[in-house]
Amino acid sequence: MAELNDFTVKEKPQWCPGCGDFAINMAIKSALQEAGVEPHNSVIVSGIGCSGKMPHFVRAYGFESLHGRVLPPASGIHLANHELTVIGVGGDGDGYGIGMGHFIHIMRRNYDLTYIVHDNQVYGLTTGQTAPTSQKGMKTKTTPYGNLEEPVHPVPLALTMGATYIARGFAGDMKHLASLILGGIRHKGFALIDVLQPCVTFNKLNTYDYWRQRVYKLEEQGHNPSDYAKALEKANEDWKTNYEKIPIGLFYKEDKPTYGSGLPQLNVPLVKHGLKPVGLEEAMDEFI
Amino acid sequence: MEFTWMIGAEAGAGTAVTGRTLTKVFTRGGFHVVGYPEYPSLIRGGHNTYQIRVSDKKIHSPVKKNDVVVALNRNGIIFNRDSVKKGGVLIYDSGVDAAGLKMPEGVDIFPVPIRQIIEENKLDQRMANTVTVGISLGLIGYPMDDFFLILEKEFSRKSREIVDLNIKAAKAGFDYAKKNFKGNFKFTLKPISREKKRMIIGGNEAFAMGAVAGGMKLFAAYPMTPASSVLHYLAEKERHFNIVVKQTEDEIAAIEYAIGASYAGVRASTSTSGGGFSLMVESLGLAALSETPIVVFLAQRTGPSTGMPTWTEQADLRFALHSSQGEFLRVILAPGTVDEEFYLGAESFNLADKYQIPVILLSDKFLSESHFSADRFEWEKVRIERGEILSSIRKKLAPMERFARYKLTKSGISPRVFPGTPEGMHVATSYEHREDSFSTEDFEMRASMVEKRERKQKLLEKEIPLPKIYGKKDAPISIICWGSQVLPAVDALPLLEKGGIHANVIHFSYLYPLPKKIRKLLKSAKHTILFENNSTGQFAGMLKEFLSFRPNVLALKYDGRQFFPEEIAEAVENAHKQKFRRKKVRVVDMGEFEYYNPAAYSEVV
Ligand SMILES: Cc1ncc(C[n+]2csc(CCOP(=O)(O)OP(=O)(O)O)c2C)c(N)n1
Ligand code: SF4
Numbered sequence: 033m034a035e036l037n038d039f040t041v042k043e044k045p046q047w048c049p050g051c052g053d054f055a056i057n058m059a060i061k062s063a064l065q066e067a068g069v070e071p072h073n074s075v076i077v078s079g080i081g082c083s084g085k086m087p088h089f090v091r092a093y094g095f096e097s098l099h100g101r102v103l104p105p106a107s108g109i110h111l112a113n114h115e116l117t118v119i120g121v122g123g124d125g126d127g128y129g130i131g132m133g134h135f136i137h138i139m140r141r142n143y144d145l146t147y148i149v150h151d152n153q154v155y156g157l158t159t160g161q162t163a164p165t166s167q168k169g170m171k172t173k174t175t176p177y178g179n180l181e182e183p184v185h186p187v188p189l190a191l192t193m194g195a196t197y198i199a200r201g202f203a204g205d206m207k208h209l210a211s212l213i214l215g216g217i218r219h220k221g222f223a224l225i226d227v228l229q230p231c232v233t234f235n236k237l238n239t240y241d242y243w244r245q246r247v248y249k250l251e252e253q254g255h256n257p258s259d260y261a262k263a264l265e266k267a268n269e270d271w272k273t274n275y276e277k278i279p280i281g282l283f284y285k286e287d288k289p290t291y292g293s294g295l296p297q298l299n300v301p302l303v304k305h306g307l308k309p310v311g312l313e314e315a316m317d318e319f320i
Numbered sequence: 321m322e323f324t325w326m327i328g329a330e331a332g333a334g335t336a337v338t339g340r341t342l343t344k345v346f347t348r349g350g351f352h353v354v355g356y357p358e359y360p361s362l363i364r365g366g367h368n369t370y371q372i373r374v375s376d377k378k379i380h381s382p383v384k385k386n387d388v389v390v391a392l393n394r395n396g397i398i399f400n401r402d403s404v405k406k407g408g409v410l411i412y413d414s415g416v417d418a419a420g421l422k423m424p425e426g427v428d429i430f431p432v433p434i435r436q437i438i439e440e441n442k443l444d445q446r447m448a449n450t451v452t453v454g455i456s457l458g459l460i461g462y463p464m465d466d467f468f469l470i471l472e473k474e475f476s477r478k479s480r481e482i483v484d485l486n487i488k489a490a491k492a493g494f495d496y497a498k499k500n501f502k503g504n505f506k507f508t509l510k511p512i513s514r515e516k517k518r519m520i521i522g523g524n525e526a527f528a529m530g531a532v533a534g535g536m537k538l539f540a541a542y543p544m545t546p547a548s549s550v551l552h553y554l555a556e557k558e559r560h561f562n563i564v565v566k567q568t569e570d571e572i573a574a575i576e577y578a579i580g581a582s583y584a585g586v587r588a589s590t591s592t593s594g595g596g597f598s599l600m601v602e603s604l605g606l607a608a609l610s611e612t613p614i615v616v617f618l619a620q621r622t623g624p625s626t627g628m629p630t631w632t633e634q635a636d637l638r639f640a641l642h643s644s645q646g647e648f649l650r651v652i653l654a655p656g657t658v659d660e661e662f663y664l665g666a667e668s669f670n671l672a673d674k675y676q677i678p679v680i681l682l683s684d685k686f687l688s689e690s691h692f693s694a695d696r697f698e699w700e701k702v703r704i705e706r707g708e709i710l711s712s713i714r715k716k717l718a719p720m721e722r723f724a725r726y727k728l729t730k731s732g733i734s735p736r737v738f739p740g741t742p743e744g745m746h747v748a749t750s751y752e753h754r755e756d757s758f759s760t761e762d763f764e765m766r767a768s769m770v771e772k773r774e775r776k777q778k779l780l781e782k783e784i785p786l787p788k789i790y791g792k793k794d795a796p797i798s799i800i801c802w803g804s805q806v807l808p809a810v811d812a813l814p815l816l817e818k819g820g821i822h823a824n825v826i827h828f829s830y831l832y833p834l835p836k837k838i839r840k841l842l843k844s845a846k847h848t849i850l851f852e853n854n855s856t857g858q859f860a861g862m863l864k865e866f867l868s869f870r871p872n873v874l875a876l877k878y879d880g881r882q883f884f885p886e887e888i889a890e891a892v893e894n895a896h897k898q899k900f901r902r903k904k905v906r907v908v909d910m911g912e913f914e915y916y917n918p919a920a921y922s923e924v925v
Contacts, residue, residue: 037719037720038719040720041720041721041722042720042721043758070742071745072739072740072741072742072743072744072745073739073740075584075739077580080750085759087747087749088747088749088758088759091720091722091745092745093739093740093744093745093746093747094745094746094747094748094749094757095580095583095610095747095748095749096610096747096748096749096750096751096759097576097606097750098576098602098603098606098750101572101576101603101606103573104568104572104573104574104576104577104580105576105577105579105580105583106580107573107577107580108538108540108576108577108578108579108580108581108582108583108584108588109580109581109583109584109739110580111538111564111566111577111581112537112538112580112581112582112584112585112586112588113584113585113586113738113739113740115740116584116739116740133569133570133573134569134572134573136569137568137569137573295564296559297558297559297562297563297564298564302537302538302563302564302581302586303537303584303585303586303738303740305537305562305586307535307704307706308535309532309533309534309535309561309699310560310561310562311532311557311560311561311562312529312532312533312561312697312699314560315529315532315557315560315561316519316529316696316697319519319520319521319525320344320347320348320517320518320519320520
């Protein structure tokens with residue numbers, strides 16, 4: 033079985049000192065290790081952003097796509113070889129802004145893959161513009177008079193779109209986050225892990241202290257993740273309490289057939305099919 | 321011996337089904353057949369036509385005039401009457417209000433009470449198409465056994481009763497025509513041979529089969545005319561072909577699914593038209609920089625923007641050539657026939673894999689949606705060449721190191737390795753990178769990587785064949801064309817011969833890169849006239865840029881239709897008369913074949 037070190041690269045991550053991305057990096061590596069996955073059997077797929085650098089800092093296979101395009105190539109990789117452990121990683125701008133269409137639709141499909149969103153309420157790599165999850169009133173480079181928009185609420189959105197494993201983690205609690213990611217990897221179906229990730233450089237509102245004062249763990253309150261109605265109530269608690277109480281942990285988990293289980297073609301992974309085409313003779317007969 | 325038939329009716333009335341069935345009947349009879357649909361971008365209310373051309377010699381293209389036209393509604397008479405040849409027949413449904421309509425002269429007018437035939441024989445209204453086929457076959461005395469076999473094949477899954485009723489409908493139509501047609505039209509047609517079992521197939525289906533023959537395992541697309549039938553066909557057949565077919569949320573997702581799957585080790589592709597390709601453009605660059613093979617099937621239609629969605633054009637060539645930021649190698653292919661759709665379709669995956677680049681196949685509405693008789697595709701002869709792939713890596717990676725996926729090799733091709741292979745861990749990335757795939761902004765490395773990717777062109781160019789020549793090699797006149805326009809061009813040759821003009825056709829299906837060796841061939845042509853289905857002469861520009869070649873005459877058509885053989889012949893004759901003086905000519909369809917322009921006719925209600 034692989035050890036934690038097997039997932040480590042020699043380059044030092046290029047994030048700002050103190051950035052929440054370090055903890056997410058560590059959590060991904062330890063979840064993969066604990067899940068018993070070998071580095072060569074895992075693929076980290078990312079978009080573009082500070083978060084997008086992730087594949088370079090986990091020694092596994094990686095696919096660094098375009099801004100907003102994490103989930104489609106991750107889906108393609110998964111459909112081509114469903115024996116791989118595929119983890120999508122992206123920013124909130126990436127997944128809930130420019131890539132929102134893919135996010136909504138992937139949840140209808142229940143592919144067996146894990147999606148981690150670095151939810152820092154701001155655009156990091158492009159130096160501090162407003163993000164889809166920026167709170168109302170928040171001042172950024174592009175909202176100097178305060179953000180006029182309501183933020184996207186990813187957790188209730190995921191619940192209504194049919195995601196089958198929905199969790200929120202906090203980059204200030206690496207161990208807890210790693211356990212949520214591990215749960216996502218083990219879950220047979222689409223897993224969303226939205227991560228409260230302090231951007232120490234561009235978000236002076238949602239700091240480590242800000243989150244620490246407000247988060248609490250669902251499991252410590254005896255939350256039952258198979259209770260959909262309760263999950264929905266908890267999912268809306270943050271904004272309904274004006275961010276006084278912010279639950280983290282596993283909101284909801286459901287066992288549902290995966291997309292692949294509806295495809296007899298995937299009894300054997302596509303990549304292991306022979307190259308010889310089948311069925312062309314009969315197909316040509318139909319044109320006669 | 322040649323026969324041309326056309327049906328015109330309101331959209332939704334089944335012209336395509338009727339037409340397709342008849343093309344099958346004639347193809348089974350050993351004829352060469354072309355089936356050509358035209359329809360506006362409306363589901364109901366517009367006017368649809370389907371033309372069938374049948375010949376004992378090889379033919380390639382629709383033509384402007386018909387021997388027989390079947391009009392199922394008033395507009396069918398109005399729009400299509402002028403396309404009937406002198407001595408031909410205009411059949412119309414006498415249930416249609418034809419009062420006050422001017423009928424063409426020198427043509428047999430044959431009203432047929434379709435509804436009455438249906439009622440008298442206790443048939444279903446839905447069998448009007450079958451009756452129509454029966455009438456058409458009755459008119460020319462063509463035996464019906466093949467038609468019965470087709471009905472059997474088509475409806476036996478439903479029930480015996482439906483098969484029998486349809487056969488009854490066919491006979492009723494046939495007998496009605498035999499008994500009641502009293503005109504001067506005496507043409508009859510008999511099957512010539514039943515030995516050769518040719519197919520009758522559309523460009524899109526041929527590409528789809530070519531892709532399967534080429535080992536494609538994942539296909540993802542978003543519907544867009546005229547590419548949609550690739551998706552429809554493959555979706556219907558995904559279990560049969562044992563592949564995965566996915567309609568995605570948009571075209572960006574479609575190409576990214578394919579790129580992801582290709583990275584993971586399977587051959588993958590997507591299809592679209594210009595609008596969807598616009599959305600794919602950024603991802604095309606991702607495929608290029610990460611050196612992930614990808615095949616994009618781009619069926620052109622009349623642009624810009626939504627344009628005229630169900631009509632044809634060849635105006636996306638420059639777009640395909642220059643799409644996406646930065647500079648990168650790509651291959652552009654333009655199949656000209658259904659055979660080329662199949663064989664180039666399959667070959668495109670080899671080129672993509674071997675050079676780890678995007679390959680774009682340009683089709684267009686005309687080729688994609690028309691139907692052509694063709695010999696069975698020899699899929700077993702398709703060679704699959706996957707290029708340099710390491711299925712295992714002997715050398716163990718040092719701790720914390722990655723595999724050198726982007727090795728600076730002499731050929732420029734760096735061996736690929738798929739996820740799941742031990743010791744092959746690396747990142748396929750949209751950033752510039754080092755050999756070990758880690759992103760870099762080191763200037764020297766950047767320059768080396770640019771040159772590495774560029775080097776691949778040298779090997780690639782060696783594989784690019786010369787353009788194909790139809791007709792005599794040393795003919796004094798050469799018609800140059802690319803993609804689908806070879807079809808009318810080749811059919812223009814016998815028309816020109818009749819007038820004593822000897823020409824050949826130089827056809828390009830490999831459009832980019834254009835290696836220098838092609839220059840010699842072009843320079844050896846005496847008089848040249850280039851036909852393009854666009855308004856700016858995009859390929860003419862490429863010939864000038866890459867091969868320093870200029871044709872004498874450039875003929876352009878951009879009204880929404882492809883060239884017809886008659887138009888090509890006429891343009892060549894004119895050029896010949898004017899001694900091939902350098903010039904640009906523009907070709908626009910004339911009224912006689914105008915069958916979708918309500919504004920042009922005062923009688924349209
Ligand atoms: C199509 C496109 N538009 C814009 C950009 C520029 N861009 C890069 S990252 C980014 C946003 C980064 O924010 P987020 O996705 O939240 O990730 P973070 O950097 O905060 O991790 C933008 C706008 C791009 N790379 N591509
Ligand atoms: S800008 Fe923000 S998100 Fe990006 S590395 Fe720095 S702290 Fe992290």
